[in-house]
Amino acid sequence: MSKVTQVSHPLILHKLAYVRDKNTGSKYFRELVEEISMLMAYEVTRNFDTEEVEIETPICKTKCKMLAGKKTAIVPILRAGLGMVDGMLRIIPAAKVGHIGLYRDEKTLQPVEYFCKLPQDIAERDVIVVDPMLATGGSAADAITMLKKRGAINIRLVCLIGSPEGIKYITEAHPDVDVYIASIDEKLNENGYIVPGLGDAGDRLFGTK
Numbered sequence: 001m002s003k004v005t006q007v008s009h010p011l012i013l014h015k016l017a018y019v020r021d022k023n024t025g026s027k028y029f030r031e032l033v034e035e036i037s038m039l040m041a042y043e044v045t046r047n048f049d050t051e052e053v054e055i056e057t058p059i060c061k062t063k064c065k066m067l068a069g070k071k072t073a074i075v076p077i078l079r080a081g082l083g084m085v086d087g088m089l090r091i092i093p094a095a096k097v098g099h100i101g102l103y104r105d106e107k108t109l110q111p112v113e114y115f116c117k118l119p120q121d122i123a124e125r126d127v128i129v130v131d132p133m134l135a136t137g138g139s140a141a142d143a144i145t146m147l148k149k150r151g152a153i154n155i156r157l158v159c160l161i162g163s164p165e166g167i168k169y170i171t172e173a174h175p176d177v178d179v180y181i182a183s184i185d186e187k188l189n190e191n192g193y194i195v196p197g198l199g200d201a202g203d204r205l206f207g208t209k
């Protein structure tokens with residue numbers, strides 16, 4: 001069964017309040033999403049393996065821990081997931097970035113696939129899928145299915161805001177995928193938007209309608 005980690009660090013909650021505020025413009029919105037993503041990266045990498053290495057300080061030789069060299073891929077779900085990539089890369093600079101293009105049909109709420117480009121060695125990487133919003137869960141579930149079809153095995157999902165419906169859907173569809181999320185909100189409205197949520201993440205990041 002998936003582990004769902006709610007990352008309710010005070011800094012994240014504080015920044016999330018500004019992100020939700022309808023008066024926050026695109027520039028500040030993008031900066032905040034990037035900063036929150038850096039903080040989420042800290043949590044999602046918490047159980048990465050380390051190995052012992054020997055280094056020499058100016059005083060003496062000593063043994064230290066470093067990351068065990070397993071490779072990482074960050075995979076944003078376009079478009080809104082792009083807003084989380086730079087923050088993640090600040091913390092995991094050696095990661096490769098794959099892209100999955102999906103949009104949610106406004107009427108049916110079903111995800112529609114339009115792009116997929118992944119690192120060739122995706123099967124060997126720890127994959128971190130990023131998307132600010134987990135509403136019905138359909139887009140994230142489809143993205144993860146696309147990844148698995150192309151060989152990905154070790155997958156984590158990082159979102160900023162989700163709904164109880166989305167959490168249920170993704171954990172049932174992909175019980176092997178752990179989920180990291182800053183807030184699980186109240187519900188979905190009749191248009192499939194998260195309440196209270198933040199509105200349309202892609203539109204707010206990129207200034208479109």
Ligand SMILES: O=P(O)(O)OC[C@H]1O[C@H](OP(=O)(O)OP(=O)(O)O)[C@H](O)[C@@H]1O
Nearest residue numbers: 078079080103104135136137138139202
């Ligand atoms: O959980 P779901 O019900 O599938 O909804 C969530 C999806 O909706 C948004 O993308 P959107 O379709 O608005 O595309 P965009 O990022 O290009 O705006 C969001 O970024 C997720 O990908």
Ligand SMILES: O=c1cc[nH]c(=O)[nH]1
Nearest residue numbers: 135193194199200201
């Ligand atoms: O609330 C929502 C639901 C789906 N996509 C968004 O960007 N926001």
Ligand SMILES: [Mg+2]
Nearest residue numbers: 200201202203
């Ligand atoms: Mg959108």
